Amino acid sequence: MAAGFLRVAAGLLLSGLIPFWIGSFLLAWLCPPGSFLLRRRWVKVFLALGLGLGLSSLLFFLWFPSSFFRAGFFVEISVYVLLFLAARRFRFEAGSYPDRPAAGPAVLGIFFFGVAAVAASSFFRFMRYWPHGTWDAWSIWNLHARFLFRGGPHWTDLFAPPLGWAHPDYPYLLPALVARGWSAASREILAVPQVIAAFFTAGAAAVLVGSVSSWRDRSQGWLAGLALLAPSIFVMNGSFQYADIPLGFFVLCCWVLALDAWKRAPAGRALVLAGAMAGFAAWTKNEGLCFCLVFMVARFCVLAGRKEWARCGREMVLFLAGALPGLLLTVAFKMRVAPPGDYAALNGPVLMERLTDLSRYRITAAAFARQAVRFDLWGGIPAALLLYGFVVGAERRRLNTPEGMTLVLAQLFMLTAYFFAFVVSPYRLAWHLETSLGRLLLQLWPSVLLGFFLCVRSADERKGR
């Protein structure tokens, strides 16, 4: 009994530690000295784990059909990657780190930790009530994971037409991670998807607070964290084991790493890591594919407007180099393995009919507007932020940079893409909006807060940077 428990615990610990080591090596390898990432311990931990888990998910999915399934193959692969990276650069970069972030009003810190404690309490309360997660968790993500874990080479039985409701065409980052954890434990235990959900929820908060604190000051970081954790939709969706929070985490990490890379001229290798995060976003949900495209288009538009062609080309190459593993696997999976998704059924005439139906625009726009003032989901935070931004004002010098413009442009492109996805939705529009819109906006919420709190004036002007 005790031996069995120890074996499970050791397997799970190893399955978490190995991605962390791999991610840490990647960060040390590709992040330049002086990067804030190297001095913000918690940001580094979550970025490293995010990188490692994304990579582990890719490797697991690539290898599981082989005969090594359930034979600890992920350990072999992970160790292989670990050794490879260690051989290349077995040390963290040392450098002169920038000053510690300026302290903000202590009361904001107290507020943040208080709200974080309340959010954690809500998270575990929901998780206790719905230990398997809610609808999408058990009907899509964890179901896919069970097909991987139980089915082995037969996992593609999921593509049978009677299971079309389970969206077998969705990407597999989350299911592969869950199946990998179960494989490490040699059994299906609820704790695996629960811990993964907790990691991505807490990780989004840690990376947001850490990055805003480093680039501005602590009070801005605390406020960003407060605005992220306060809306019930964030904590609930995290505990529901949906893929929207992991997607939001990867999108946020992509921006954080890209902004860090762009702080140097020319942009550093950290852009490869930003690309990797974007690739993992694509491997998490279909919207992640859209994000990859939008990120590159937004950056291209900004740099093309400034006629910085060489810089644009270099950044695209670096970004794509990182994104390629996730992107390639996602595209190959969708083109070669998965059945067509729901949107594939939309043909030309149907698309045209929906695109020219003005009532669909009106309904969709009204639903978008309603989200901002829905107190039950968002706690009125979007409206409060608008008011707050109006009162304290924005720092134009931060907005009028290529980085600030890229961030704003990309968010607008994403919102536009989501808007038209609803306009041409293959489902009943009202139902689709009601069940999906909040979650889709949630995917962008962490990165919207990142941009907002990097641009608005600090609560503590003298110390604000």
Next chain:
Amino acid sequence: MRRAAALVLALWCGIAAVRTLQTPFEPDYTEMMDARYAPLRRALPPDGGVAYRSDAPDPKTGFQWKWRYGMAQYALSPRVLYPDVDPVPSGVRVLVSDFEDHLEIIPWQPDSSE
């Protein structure tokens, strides 16, 4: 002025977070499924075990039963079938067929390999 605005925003966030903590659990799929499949639930064996594993395909559809099992498990919601059991119990008692509209219990021979 900015400090005051930041404090008001922090206070607002605090109130929103506390409201999240007080969010009542609304009736969800679990309750709906409980009501819908109450007869089925009563018909399940006392130990709740419905796990079934076999590679034999369904003679009618060619569909593998073990995935039907997976469907049924989640169509009925885990709490209905496995209220307090983790992991899922092994051993075969019944097989629940079809996802929504044609739900029925099919008695099945125990799987000798279990």
